[in-house]
Amino acid sequence: MNKQQRIKEIEKIRETETSDWKIEIPWKSKLEPMAVYKIPMHLLVYNKYNGRILSRTKSLENQARIIDAETDEGRELIEELLDKSNLERNKKTKTSIEKYGQQKVGIITKEGIIIDGNRRAMLINKIDHIDHFKAVILPVTLEESPIEIERLETFFQLGEDRKLDYNPIEIYLKTQSLYLQLSKKDKYDQDDEDEDAIKQIYEWIGDYKTDQGLNGVRFRLDVMNKMDDYLDYLEYNNIYTPLDNREDQFRRLTGWLSNYYGENSGKPFDGYSNIDVDDLKTICYDFIRLKYEGKKFRYLGHGQRGNHFFGDKDIWNSFSKKHDEITGKYVETPIDYNSANIERHLESRDSDFKESIGDELNENVDLHYQHLRNRQESDKPEKLLSRAIDSFDAINKNHKAFSQPSAQKLVAKLGKKVLSTLQKKSPARLLSHVIQLLEGINVDEIPESEREDVHSKTKRIQQIGYQINKQL
DSSP: OOOHHHHHHHHHHHHOOOOOEEEEEEEEEEEEEEEEEEEEGGGOOOOOTTTHHHHHHHHTTTTTOOTTTTHHHHHHHHHHHHHHHHHHHHHHHHHHHHHOOOOOOOOTTTTTEEEOHHHHHHHHHHHOOOEEEEEEESSSSSHHHHHHHHHHHHHHHHTTTTGGOOOHHHHHHHHHHHHHHHHHOOOOOOGOHHHHHHHHHHHHHOSSBBBOOOHHHHHHHHHHHHHHHHHTTTTTTTGGGGTTOOOOHHHHHHHHHHHHHTTTOOOTTOOOOOOHHHHHHHHHHHHTTTTTOOHHHHTTTSSSSGGGGGGHHHHHHHHHEEEEEHTTOOOOOOOOTOOTTTTHHHHHHHHHHHHHHHHHHHHHHHHHHHHHHHHTTTTHHHHHHHHHHHHHHHHHHTSSSGGSSSHHHHHHHHHHHHHHHHHHHHHHHHHHHHHHHHHOOGGGGGHHHHHHHHHHHHHHHHHHHHHHHHHH
């Protein structure tokens, strides 16, 4: 059935059926009482840009996948996306509809496009004994009043009591979509924003997570810009499914970058530049890809200067250098943009990234967090020394790795640092330590290959001791 046929059939229902049930719909700046009708399911068309599945349909269309909601193939695809959007909730809602019928009224245009109630209609289509959809009929087609319908759809989909019911990424994508439509711009730019568009979006959606008013809308748009930049970094351009379960990291990173760009923040290390902030951003992208979250993600750049890697130049340089070494050796598999299931394909690439170098990247974070803690506790020598002793005691000295030149070099470096400190702070304590070491040598156990060298060194010790004694 084509569009004109649906319009005639739906108009016939409006003219011939009597409805005593009316609900008030916010239409054209006022509450308008509209009658509720029973619409046969075959007259309905899903909205492929429904806010619940917007990221999925846009991702598919950006792969040149045509989604025609009026065809069987398009309808089945949209139903699958709607069903997968929240399997557990859909199961409960379907059970409720089967038992009590459709309780929440939907909204359709006069050509049958579902503005509110796509998920409910999908579930009803799975129930054999229900063949209609209760809905009010707007007096326009989608093309006749796109902005007013967009406002109405947004109000019902993302009202204050509904935001948490949606995949968070859909909120950001919807905010961006509204801004581009209202402003007629091709992207959001803080220095060239359309304030009227910002105000309208706030009126339609309101706050999200924090009560920031218009700045909350600006922040969501900025977060979406970072999400787009991340997708570009991975060459996943306009494929939004890889953003799932990464919202908090993007929000946190967006806040850091907003404060740090401009080279005038007191939270990064002294003398940092915007190039350093660029490095922070791309390194964070790698950890976002790993779905790194919580405290460990905050170690990278959150809080006051002494609380994160980016606040200490030496730690940051060491951390970022090692990070680049680890990622530099990883070879990405090519992206198959023609994959039959691009979502699963990209998930597989990200999983391979994590399995290949995720542990090394995590170890690098742990190592430098320990460096950071040591810096924070620099005025607590006993605590740090106890930690150093515990670490050394924990080493399996019999393991072959301990005998490797690289490990022994570090042991010698540690010993040199300890002896150097003793020499500066207490020469007598150093000499006591030397005496203790010398007394612990069993001459009979000295290897034949080292005897000549030991004889030479003990003679040198005698000479040094004589000179010190003479000067005293």
